[in-house]
Amino acid sequence: MPRHQPGNSLRAARELYLEATNDPSARPLVVASWQRSIEYKVESGSLDAPYLDNPNLDSPLARAALPILDTLHEQLADDPVSTMITDRNGVVLSRKVSHDGLTTHLNRVRLAPGHVFAERYVGTNGIGTALASGRPVVIAGRQHYVEELREFHCAAVPILHPTRSTLLGAFNLTTIRQGSDGMLMAFARSVAAQIEAEIAAITSRRERALFQDYMEACSSARPGPVLALNRDLVMMNEQLSAAVTGPDHYALLDHAREIADHPRLEGTRSIALPSGRVAELRVSRCRREDSDAGAVFRVRLIGRAQPSSVVSAPPDRSNLGLVGSSPHWLRAVADSETAFVAGTWLHLLGEAGVGKRTLVEAMHRAHGAGRRLEIREAPLSDSPAVTERWLHDIEELLVVPSNVLLLRDVHLLGDHLRHRLTNLLVRRDGGATGQLVMTSQPSMVSADDGLDQLCGALVEVPALRHRFGDAEHLARFFLRKYRPSGESGFSPDALTMLQRCPWPENVRQLESVIRGLARRPSGRMIHAEELPPECRASSNKVLTTIEALERDAILRGLMDRNSNVQRTAQDLGISRATMYRKMRRYGIVPSSLT
Known part of the structure; x- marks a missing residue:
């Protein structure tokens, strides 16, 4: 097969596809997948499906899908068809197959739990192409990019979250028996719909359980302000919404979400709000369904809000000089x-x-x-x-x-x-x-x-992200520390970006950023475009070295191309869908780059 360099046009991918498959129909969705496979530099002559130890079987998708796959396995006994569920990254979470001959074929190409079948690694295939395109696909025979996969016929359907519409993973049917692709796809769509319906049912049961606990808290003898939330739902009574507004409102929700994400955190916790008040949170986990059902917070507000002039321009040092x-x-x-x-x-x-x-x-x-x-x-x-x-x-x-x-x-x-x-x-x-x-x-x-x-x-x-306004004071302090002989100053847009950054590594990370900026010539204002890429992402996740390099490459590409996502994706050799997924992962918002 002739080699094509990454960055070739869609026409080049179509020519390569026709050369390999002799398929005059050349569906645009499949050709576009071949183009991405070329850009990823996937070797068509060899299969490389990475293996991930201990794939997550405790996700909402897995909990909903695995019982359905067990039922299908009984119904398809001795039929040479394999059913699989994958996460959104293409990791095979579960595979059911009762035909020994098909099992041998699947094992030979490592289409088994733990292996990753994203397009980035194995090119055009049912799982990877459904996830990359966000559409149901049938990839049959020679439509597969890697030669070892061309004996298979695969129908895959993306599975979306019922309320957020975010991609959770995919359901995949694989067989080596040629037949009606239409029947294969109809079956795959039907099973995917069952899985999405079960996820919706689980979500509904969880939300009903949380709502029941919330109503019990609100109807107690002395309810006071009450908040209940999980990853998908926020509820608060009128007493809380009237008592906590503005920055206090967002700070309270931010803290409550972090507490709710840790199933073992219960009891009473106190947090300081931007206004100077203290919110005492009595945390109760919702145990009617599972640990993901959420938490109910009974809130007690202590103290009075300080005048806005005091809150907006307080002294920047404690008695200890901090x-x-x-x-x-x-x-x-x-x-x-x-x-x-x-x-x-x-x-x-x-x-x-x-x-x-x-x-x-x-x-x-x-x-x-x-x-x-x-x-x-x-x-x-x-x-x-x-x-x-x-x-x-x-x-x-x-x-x-x-x-x-x-x-x-x-x-x-x-x-x-x-x-x-x-x-x-x-x-x-x-x-x-x-x-x-x-x-x-x-x-x-x-x-x-x-x-x-x-x-x-x-x-x-x-954490620094909970110290409202302190990022500016710390940035000025560190600039004076590392540039003692020159003027220290930030433009308003630079200060806004510094305060908006979540600083997942806290003050240590902020000091490192300012130390790097201080090496530049002194005597002039520091503007937003001079800040490093890490200041333009909104994710609280602490990244590995490789992840940080990938995030910075994406940010620099977007800044160099005036926030054009498609051009940046092409230049980086990734698909636009992959680009958007990585931007969501790293908290990159294009509007913050210009």
Whole structure:
């Protein structure tokens, strides 16, 4: 087969398709898929379907589809037809086949659970082409791009979420028996419709369960403000909608969604709102269906909203000299400082990069005269010799009453070492001992953690995305720090973009961005177009190095091409559908790039 370079036109793909298949009908959908396969540099002479360990069988799609596939398997006994369900990335989640001969054929081409059959890897095929085009497709025989797949006839139908209409995955029928493609497609459409109906039923049951819990909360003797939500639904009573408006409204929903996403988080949690008030949330999980049913929040508002002039232009330093003035941040600093001065053992919870160590060092500078700050982390090895030395070191440091021991990232400790550390601290607690400060990430700590209960004070350090307005203060501070001899300033559009960025790696990430900007010539304003690509994405997800490189390539391409998605996709060698999926994944909005 002649080789065609990526970037060739649709006409070139059609010529290649005709040359390989001798099919004069050349359906546009299939030809377009061949063009994408060429752009992906898929080798037609070899099959490369990557394997993914432990595909997610706990998704709404899998829970709805697997019982239906089991029923079909019984109905199609000894019929040489295979039924499959895949996720939206083309990963085969389940395969049912009762014909030994077909099983052998499928295994030979790795069309089995865990393998990825997206077009990017295996070119034109039923699963990948249905997902890429968003349309039901039949890919028969030589219409497959990779030669090893050309003995198969496949009918695949995309499966959409019933309310959001987002792509969840695909249902696929595969056979080696030639016959009516129309019958194959009719069967595939029918099964896909059953799966979508079951997803809708599960969603409806979940929402009805949440609604029932919400109504019970609203109809209690003293209901007060009530909020209920899951990934698809938000409900609040009139008391809450009237009491919480503007930035407080969005901040409350933001915090509540994060809490609802962690099924183990229950009890009472307090959050600081932009107005200066505190919202106390009493969290109840909806257990009528499953952990995905959502959560109900009974809300109690504490304090009064500060005047807008105070909220919009507060001082940018705490009493410890730390930058930031959002109510949530100032409360965390004040609570930590009170515990530290009293000598109370303190546990600081917070995402990576929020400034937990910086806070401890600031408190030690201000209140640690004559006291020594010792910092230790989890041992790098689980070997008995290493852990014994580490525990002995911790005990020796705590013997000295004048020591302040900062034990960082205790969530990284293994269960056995964590248990031994807890026993060691129980022995030291109450006697002459140094002060202990521990840090960890909140999602890693269970409610019944014995190590956590040893601390007299537990303070949550807020993520930067919850510190409304502090991104601007921090950006100015870091620019003065890394460009001390030059003017420091940002244009209004640059400040808007900095404040809108979710900063998944928190203050650490913001400092890194400003440090890079400070290397440029001083004495002039920094504008939005000078900010790096990561400031233009709205996803809270912490990316791997490869994902960050991919995100930045997409962002730069869009900026260079005036937000033209199709041109950028062509230049990057990916389909437009893939481009849109990646933009959604990375939180890239074209309107924010111009």
